[in-house]
Amino acid sequence: MSRIARIFKYTAVASALAACALGSAQASEKITLMVGGISKIIYLPAKLTENLGYFKDEGLNVQLLSEPAGVNAENEMLAGAVQxxxxxxxxxxxxxxKGKEVESVVQFCQVPAxxxxxxxxQAGKIKSVADFKGKTLGVTGLGSSTDFLTQYMAYKAGLKHGEYSILPVGGGNTFIAxxxxxxIDAGITADPTATQLVASGQGQVLVDMRDPAATAKVLGGLYPASSLYMPNAWVDSHKAEVQKLANAFVKTLKFIHTHTAEQIADKMPKDYYGGNKDLYVKALKASLPAFTADGRMPKxxxxxxxxxxxxxxxxxxxxxxxxxxxxxxxFVDAAK
Structure with a gap:
């Protein structure tokens, strides 16, 4: 092979490698997702998908961030800080x-959990939601889903806004504190916090929305809750990326439905256990019925x-x- 031919050959190889590198860089462009309390079991699919390696399997570079309340996460997305x-x-x-269009692209839970x-x-004084009158009720944040649910339950019990107080206290340790x-006299929270409070004798369950049948009695039907939601415009302009996210999350939901609570817990960070893995597994078992099997919106x-x-x-x-x-x-219909 002549010297000129070799130069052309090496140049072509170098160009091909550069193109591959550029393609990989484009494929791994960071997607940042804000989670409304990453250690909450209702948002389990986020960290579980990362730990199972499903984002990487799809060629995605996903960064997970956490805010204690969903309304704060929502504001970060609206500000363009996360996708x-x-x-x-x-x-x-x-x-x-409010004139802003966002959509759920993968539905994780069919009920609030x-x-x-x-x-x-306060257990002797609060035996039903009607007893919320004059009480202070904890929610993760004002304008959060826990706020929505609290107001609805109080309304259905015949209470007017102002006959009770709502206090934003976050979740996890801040809710327990x-x-x-x-x-707060009562409050709405997710697992593992709910199970921790009951196990320690510091709290009692008044309304349980972890089970579909029980939720339907309280809210009148299935209430699809935790999901991956994104601005409609971003979804329309990034369909390939959204499809890969859907592929990864649907695989995770299938993992949840084909593995025990103990096996799922083994895939989660140890600091999520709060120093008590058995209690975390118990909380997982209580919340697993809330998850969809395939990411589809329940009818x-x-x-x-x-x-x-x-x-x-x-x-x-x-x-x-x-x-x-x-x-x-x-996207979930087309998921692999």
């Missing part, structure tokens, strides 16, 4: 009423959420919400 949120689907409806916990010190310090779920929000949110009631723009099943 999507692992949070409650009901924000998609609430935001559309939240629990209304009454402080053990609020109970211990008597800052009738969006209608239930809309009905709940419209009950106490005049802006939602008057907005003529187009539910078809609040979620899509196109």
């Amino acid at each position: 999507g949120v692992v949070g409650f689907y009901d924000h998609s409806i609430d935001l559309q009423a 939240e629990v209304e916990i009454v402080s053990a010190k 609020a109970i211990q310090q008597n800052r 009738g779920g969006p209608e239930t959420v809309l009905q709940v929000l419209a009950t106490f949110k005049p802006q939602v009631k008057a907005a003529h919400i187009d539910l078809s723009k609040t979620y899509t099943t196109a």
Whole structure:
């Protein structure tokens, strides 16, 4: 081979390698997702997908960040700081009423998997939601899904806004501290916090929304909750990336439904256990029925959420919400 031919050959190889490197860089462009409390079991699929390596299997470079309340995560997305949120689907409806379009692209839970916990010190005085009158109720944040659910339950029990107080206390240790310090009489929280409070004798379950049948009695039907939601415009302009995210998350949901709580716990960070793995496994078992098997929106779920929000949110009631723009099943339907 002549010297000139060799130069052309090496140049071609170098160009091909550079093109491959460029393609890899483009394929691994960072996608940042904000999670409304990453250690909460309702948002389990986020960290579990990362730990199982499913994001990398799809060629994705995903960064997970955490905010204690879903409403804070939502604000980060609206500000353009993150591309999507692992949070409650009901924000998609609430935001559309405010002129902003976001949609659930993978539905993780068919029910809230939240629990209304009454402080053990107040258990004798609060035996139903109607007893919330004059009490202080804890939520993760004002405008959060826990706030929505609290207001709806109080409304259905015949209470008016102002006959009870709502206090944002976050989740996890800050929620537990609020109970211990008597800052709240009751509050709504997710596992593993709910199970920890009951196991320690500091709290009692008043309303359990971890089970589909029990949730339907409280909210009138399935209430699709934790999901991956993203701005509709970003989804439309990044369909390839969204499809890869859907592929990864659907694999995780299948993993959840084909493995025991103990096996799932083994894949999670040890600091999520709160120093008690057995209690974490117990909390997992209580919440697993809430997860969808395939990431699809449960039939009738969006209608239930809309009905709940419209009950106490005049802006939602008057907005003529187009539910078809609040979620899509196109990506989970096409998931590998």
